[in-house]
Amino acid sequence: MLEIRNLQASVDGKPILRGIDLSVKAGEVHAIMGPNGSGKSTLAQVLAGRDTFAVTGGTVFYQGVDILPMAPEERAREGIFLAFQYPVEIPGVSNVYLLKAALNNIRQHRGQAELDAMEFLALIKQKMKQMEMNEDLLYRAVNEGFSGGEKKRNEILQMAVLEPKLAILDETDSGLDIDALQIVAKGINALRSPQRAMILVTHYQRLLDYVVPDFVHVLAQGKIVRSGGKELALELEERGYGWLEGAEAAARPAENA
Amino acid sequence: MNAREHTLADYARSAVTLPGAGVPWLARARRSALERFVASGYPDTHDEEWKYTSVAAIEKQAFRAASHRDGDLAAAASLVDQLALGPGAGHLLVFVDGRHCPSLSVPGRLPAGAHMTSIGEEFETAPESLEAYFADDDQETIFAALNTVFMADGAYLHLARGVVVEQPVHLLFIATQDGAAGAIISPRNLIVAEEGAQATVIEHYVGTDGAPYLTNALTRISAAANASLTHYKLQQEGAQAFHVAGIHARQAQGSRLSSHSTTLGAVLTRNDISTAFTAPGCEATLDGLYLVGGRQHVDNHTRIDHGAPHGTSHEFYRGVLDGRSRAVFNGKVLVHPGAQKTNAHQANHNLLLSRDAEIDSKPQLEIYADDVKCTHGATIGQLDDNQLFYLRARGVSETMARSLLVHAFAHDVVERIRVAALRSRLEQILFSRLPQGERIRALA
Ligand SMILES: Nc1ncnc2c1ncn2[C@@H]1O[C@H](COP(=O)(O)OP(=O)(O)OP(=O)(O)O)[C@@H](O)[C@H]1O
Ligand SMILES: [Mg+2]
Numbered sequence: 001m002l003e004i005r006n007l008q009a010s011v012d013g014k015p016i017l018r019g020i021d022l023s024v025k026a027g028e029v030h031a032i033m034g035p036n037g038s039g040k041s042t043l044a045q046v047l048a049g050r051d052t053f054a055v056t057g058g059t060v061f062y063q064g065v066d067i068l069p070m071a072p073e074e075r076a077r078e079g080i081f082l083a084f085q086y087p088v089e090i091p092g093v094s095n096v097y098l099l100k101a102a103l104n105n106i107r108q109h110r111g112q113a114e115l116d117a118m119e120f121l122a123l124i125k126q127k128m129k130q131m132e133m134n135e136d137l138l139y140r141a142v143n144e145g146f147s148g149g150e151k152k153r154n155e156i157l158q159m160a161v162l163e164p165k166l167a168i169l170d171e172t173d174s175g176l177d178i179d180a181l182q183i184v185a186k187g188i189n190a191l192r193s194p195q196r197a198m199i200l201v202t203h204y205q206r207l208l209d210y211v212v213p214d215f216v217h218v219l220a221q222g223k224i225v226r227s228g229g230k231e232l233a234l235e236l237e238e239r240g241y242g243w244l245e246g247a248e249a250a251a252r253p254a255e256n257a
Numbered sequence: 258m259n260a261r262e263h264t265l266a267d268y269a270r271s272a273v274t275l276p277g278a279g280v281p282w283l284a285r286a287r288r289s290a291l292e293r294f295v296a297s298g299y300p301d302t303h304d305e306e307w308k309y310t311s312v313a314a315i316e317k318q319a320f321r322a323a324s325h326r327d328g329d330l331a332a333a334a335s336l337v338d339q340l341a342l343g344p345g346a347g348h349l350l351v352f353v354d355g356r357h358c359p360s361l362s363v364p365g366r367l368p369a370g371a372h373m374t375s376i377g378e379e380f381e382t383a384p385e386s387l388e389a390y391f392a393d394d395d396q397e398t399i400f401a402a403l404n405t406v407f408m409a410d411g412a413y414l415h416l417a418r419g420v421v422v423e424q425p426v427h428l429l430f431i432a433t434q435d436g437a438a439g440a441i442i443s444p445r446n447l448i449v450a451e452e453g454a455q456a457t458v459i460e461h462y463v464g465t466d467g468a469p470y471l472t473n474a475l476t477r478i479s480a481a482a483n484a485s486l487t488h489y490k491l492q493q494e495g496a497q498a499f500h501v502a503g504i505h506a507r508q509a510q511g512s513r514l515s516s517h518s519t520t521l522g523a524v525l526t527r528n529d530i531s532t533a534f535t536a537p538g539c540e541a542t543l544d545g546l547y548l549v550g551g552r553q554h555v556d557n558h559t560r561i562d563h564g565a566p567h568g569t570s571h572e573f574y575r576g577v578l579d580g581r582s583r584a585v586f587n588g589k590v591l592v593h594p595g596a597q598k599t600n601a602h603q604a605n606h607n608l609l610l611s612r613d614a615e616i617d618s619k620p621q622l623e624i625y626a627d628d629v630k631c632t633h634g635a636t637i638g639q640l641d642d643n644q645l646f647y648l649r650a651r652g653v654s655e656t657m658a659r660s661l662l663v664h665a666f667a668h669d670v671v672e673r674i675r676v677a678a679l680r681s682r683l684e685q686i687l688f689s690r691l692p693q694g695e696r697i698r699a700l701a
Pocket of ligand 1: 011012016034035036037038039040041042043052085
């Protein structure tokens with residue numbers, strides 16, 4: 001589903017991703033871990049089409065198509081969904097309008113009819129119930145004044161409504177209380193299917209107890225320095241990142257390597 | 258011929274056709290205003306009050322006082338059909354090329370004690386009570402003097418003590434293609450609310466895009482003790498028009514004024530909006546929105562005179578600038594000696610949609626009392642990249658994402674309108690101006 005080859009990206013001339021290789025097949029769940037500042041969010045945002053980062057090398061194929069030239073909205077319509085590490089507040093734009101605009105666009109792209117007002121509300125309310133979210137949040141401005149946990153649930157709500165093929169969840173588990181983590185994990189698991197793939201960026205084993213990954217990767221200094229099965233996450237939890245030789249190698253600036 | 262000679266000649270030519278020609282005090286007022294104009298001429302950009310707004314283009318046009326004969330009434334009538342607030346929703350007075358048009362007006366039934374007429378008519382029939390409101394005031398701009406020289410008509414609303422007019426008074430000023438071309442149209446309005454009276458007035462200017470003309474309007478408002486007046490202005494002049502207007506209020510004890518001004522049309526707009534608190538406990542709200550593009554220029558000068566204690570003023574102006582447009586906001590707040598416990602808050606936020614648009618925003622606080630609370634804030638910004646990316650990452654096109662954010666920004670001012678028919682009119686205009694606006698409207 002997703003083939004990333006030697007992906008390099010920089011911001012203001014400063015290299016951040018320094019050659020990422022990653023292959024994700026339909027049905028798989030990949031966890032990406034790694035120290036702060038290693039480039040996890042950058043990778044997630046580059047995949048979603050953020051132009052703050054200049055892609056300086058490598059390729060990204062999604063369902064056999066080179067997505068690097070595509071605008072963020074085209075990627076979203078093709079089924080790529082990014083749950084933001086820091087969901088953005090948008091005063092004056094209500095949550096329900098955003099959901100409707102997003103769903104209309106995506107359905108239109110898939111050749112499906114727009115939902116009428118009743119169908120739309122019924123769908124949203126059902127998904128909100130799943131996420132145990134207060135319906136008031138629908139009519140408030142997008143993420144404005146939402147608590148940290150409400151913002152994260154709102155991301156998963158959007159995902160549940162839009163039903164993407166490739167979901168990239170950037171630290172969706174951070175800042176959630178224990179109950180909320182279970183609810184969010186349930187939301188994620190509900191979407192797992194042989195047709196879908198997921199990339200979970202996380203710092204903690206906690207989420208991976210609920211959403212068990214097929215693969216775990218460690219990103220350090222803009223490179224994947226170790227990949228393994230779900231046991232790798234447990235090992236990281238115990239030992240931290242220091243023991244990974246590759247992590248040190250990657251930590252050296254590329255030009256000196 | 259220079260501007261002064263031109264104006265003198267124009268006055269000599271048109272004076273006899275102006276209403277109230279036989280009223281001595283009015284003739285004196287016109288003459289003293291003419292003297293003020295002749296003494297100073299049009300302002301240039303060395304004048305601090307006109308630093309960012311050049312009126313050289315107005316001077317060059319050498320507009321002549323409107324003749325009020327060429328207007329196309331059929332076209333005006335169809336505009337009235339489009340623009341009236343709706344059956345039963347308000348008291349409509351229509352002015353075509355500056356003159357009251359009774360056949361298009363629908364004044365409806367006003368409560369006893371509410372007197373609504375055209376000022377031209379009042380000059381002819383009962384000018385005595387008006388003198389105090391028509392003296393030339395050199396605190397007002399030179400355009401106000403010019404208005405006094407040439408004013409031909411406008412609305413007069415008088416509310417006796419305690420009278421409450423429930424429905425809005427809608428003053429519709431239509432500039433027609435032929436009637437307005439090359440003309441200076443000088444509407445003059447007077448709103449007088451006696452003690453405890455209440456009303457809402459909408460001043461609405463529309464024009465056609467054909468030829469240049471100048472609307473030079475002046476509205477004076479007097480709010481007696483505990484009166485409450487709400488004033489809306491909607492400016493949709495033609496694309497080549499010039500629009501200069503003053504709205505000047507005086508407030509007595511415990512009175513409330515709410516002003517809301519929206520600028521959409523004209524190539525050059527200058528609004529001077531002011532209120533003066535003459536007794537304790539007054540309250541004023543000045544809201545404004547300007548949505549401009551192309552080569553439009555809009556200048557909003559506001560002034561609040563806190564001349565007495567326990568006064569409260571709120572100002573909230575927002576602008577959206579596209580193309581090569583330019584905006585000026587100058588918000589003067591004067592807290593006079595002794596005006597203790599004054600509370601004044603001012604905000605001006607601007608959204609620049611293009612690199613070539615420009616805004617000069619300047620708060621001007623002059624405070625001569627010590628026990629006061631005055632705040633102000635001005636911002637100038639572009640659309641937020643994080644917000645745009647977030648929306649696009651949800652499948653929303655860039656065009657629609659931009660429109661959603663612009664709409665959210667402007668809507669904050671539109672939603673302050675309390676007359677539902679006017680508010681929905683403006684929302685409609687907003688949607689029609691935004692790319693993909695109809696799709697945004699459909700989300701509601
Ligand atoms: N817009 C930007 N301008 C400058 N530097 C940036 C920008 N965005 C990211 N960076 C830098 O790129 C590096 C990687 O950041 P990124 O957010 O991808 O890290 P991360 O792995 O997600 O970290 P965390 O675990 O703390 O979320 C950091 O050093 C960060 O400061
Ligand atoms: Mg991150």
